[in-house]
Amino acid sequence: MNIKYFMKKALEQANKALLADEIPIGAVLVDNNNNKIISESYNLINANHNATQHAEMIVIHKACQKRQSKFLSNTSLFVTLEPCAMCAAAISEVHIDKIYFGAYDEKKGGLESMMKIYNQHHFFVPEVYGGMNELECSLLLKNFFLDQR
Amino acid sequence: MNIKYFMKKALEQANKALLADEIPIGAVLVDNNNNKIISESYNLINANHNATQHAEMIVIHKACQKRQSKFLSNTSLFVTLEPCAMCAAAISEVHIDKIYFGAYDEKKGGLESMMKIYNQHHFFVPEVYGGMNELECSLLLKNFFLDQR
Numbered sequence: 657m658n659i660k661y662f663m664k665k666a667l668e669q670a671n672k673a674l675l676a677d678e679i680p681i682g683a684v685l686v687d688n689n690n691n692k693i694i695s696e697s698y699n700l701i702n703a704n705h706n707a708t709q710h711a712e713m714i715v716i717h718k719a720c721q722k723r724q725s726k727f728l729s730n731t732s733l734f735v736t737l738e739p740c741a742m743c744a745a746a747i748s749e750v751h752i753d754k755i756y757f758g759a760y761d762e763k764k765g766g767l768e769s770m771m772k773i774y775n776q777h778h779f780f781v782p783e784v785y786g787g788m789n790e791l792e793c794s795l796l797l798k799n800f801f802l803d804q805r
Numbered sequence: 806m807n808i809k810y811f812m813k814k815a816l817e818q819a820n821k822a823l824l825a826d827e828i829p830i831g832a833v834l835v836d837n838n839n840n841k842i843i844s845e846s847y848n849l850i851n852a853n854h855n856a857t858q859h860a861e862m863i864v865i866h867k868a869c870q871k872r873q874s875k876f877l878s879n880t881s882l883f884v885t886l887e888p889c890a891m892c893a894a895a896i897s898e899v900h901i902d903k904i905y906f907g908a909y910d911e912k913k914g915g916l917e918s919m920m921k922i923y924n925q926h927h928f929f930v931p932e933v934y935g936g937m938n939e940l941e942c943s944l945l946l947k948n949f950f951l952d953q954r
Binding site: 701702704705706707708713716717720721723724725726727740741742744745746749750751763764766770771773776777778 | 850851853854855856857858862865866869870872873874875876889890891893894895898899900912913915919920922925926927
């Protein structure tokens with residue numbers, strides 16, 4: 657699987673978020689069997705009037721709709737920021753196999769930074785790879801929040 | 806606020822789930838200002854082909870749509886089962902003030918049983934009251950899973 661390619665695709669989504677006045681976080685879900693993108697999105701908190709509409713939640717929703725399946729086995733998630741606890745648990749609920757994320761989230765990261773949610777029992781545990789294209793992913797966010805001040 | 810009344814409403818939703826072949830968990834979101842129900846639902850995992858479609862997530866989504874607001878301040882959630890980590894984090898994201906839940910979930914409860922998610926920093930922390938109509942809420946689930954065997 658071409659990790660760099662799919663991280664670029666997630667970054668493309670994050671850049672689209674910027675143009676739409678959303679926090680620049682992008683995500684892409686890929687089918688492990690054929691390396692094709694199933695769904696992609698960015699944060700839609702403002703557009704959907706709902707603070708739970710993180711990029712990962714949208715990508716999961718779109719993929720479930722497309723596959724008409726409650727589980728998303730044999731897929732990999734590429735996301736520009738470390739998923740929060742909500743998204744980490746959602747990723748586990750739908751049985752996504754692998755997570756590749758960009759920047760670490762010191763405040764709300766649910767995989768490594770703020771908490772390690774998969775250390776608890778009774779979770780389906782995906783493989784996790786952090787720090788992909790980290791600098792580009794984190795600069796996008798830092799610049800966005802600097803501009804907001 | 807009439808806690809028993811709204812727990813009965815959440816139980817009504819859980820019973821509707823049974824008829825729809827979904828896991829019998831129901832939730833109701835109430836406006837703290839006027840004690841009116843904003844949204845109610847049950848688990849829609851099978852109907853929506855999506856393992857993240859817990860009753861709490863649906864209730865949040867419907868309420869955000871109704872209010873056209875990304876936050877749900879000044880509301881109380883009544884739910885028949887202790888929210889999982891995903892739902893607990895989602896409830897925090899949208900700033901729901903109070904959670905009243907029925908049965909404790911030893912395996913996946915994110916508030917008291919499996920983990921105490923709000924013990925971490927950087928969460929908006931709602932007030933939590935567990936064990937409301939506990940016996941009725943847990944029997945509904947136990948009987949459902951016994952029937953599934």
